[in-house]
Amino acid sequence: MARHHNILEEVLPTPSDRERDRRRIEKAITEYFSRGGSVQRVKADQHVNDPSLLINAEKATPLKEWPAPRAKKESTVFNETELARLLKAHCTAGSSLASAAATLGQTKKRCQTIARRYHIPFRSAAFSKTRART
Numbered sequence: 001m002a003r004h005h006n007i008l009e010e011v012l013p014t015p016s017d018r019e020r021d022r023r024r025i026e027k028a029i030t031e032y033f034s035r036g037g038s039v040q041r042v043k044a045d046q047h048v049n050d051p052s053l054l055i056n057a058e059k060a061t062p063l064k065e066w067p068a069p070r071a072k073k074e075s076t077v078f079n080e081t082e083l084a085r086l087l088k089a090h091c092t093a094g095s096s097l098a099s100a101a102a103t104l105g106q107t108k109k110r111c112q113t114i115a116r117r118y119h120i121p122f123r124s125a126a127f128s129k130t131r132a133r134t
Contacts, residue, residue: 076105084118087111097122 078086083106090100100122101111115122 078104078106080114080117083111084114084120087115087120087122088118091115091120091122 083104086104087097087100090103095103097111097115098108101108104111114120
């Protein structure tokens, strides 16, 4: 590995490359002026008066209005025994624990806890899926 930078090996742009770029830029500028373009000259301490960003309100598409969020249903307050009785009825009807909780307006966690405490045998979602396949 070389310890010193070898300047001779580095490829620098030749004057002919610079000249070619200068001619290309001059040609592009003259074409721009011939099409009616104009350039505003501004001193270093001055600013352009025109805004740098223009937004045309006619071309902008209006934002889509989203419907107002629905108000959550008020959950009915059940004591443990009432909720256990209702969960037992849902279990007997064959609904899942999640659907029973949604129907009763209770959290799945609370229904799961009460179902475990009162030995209500809800079937798991995995059982229903395997049963549907057979």
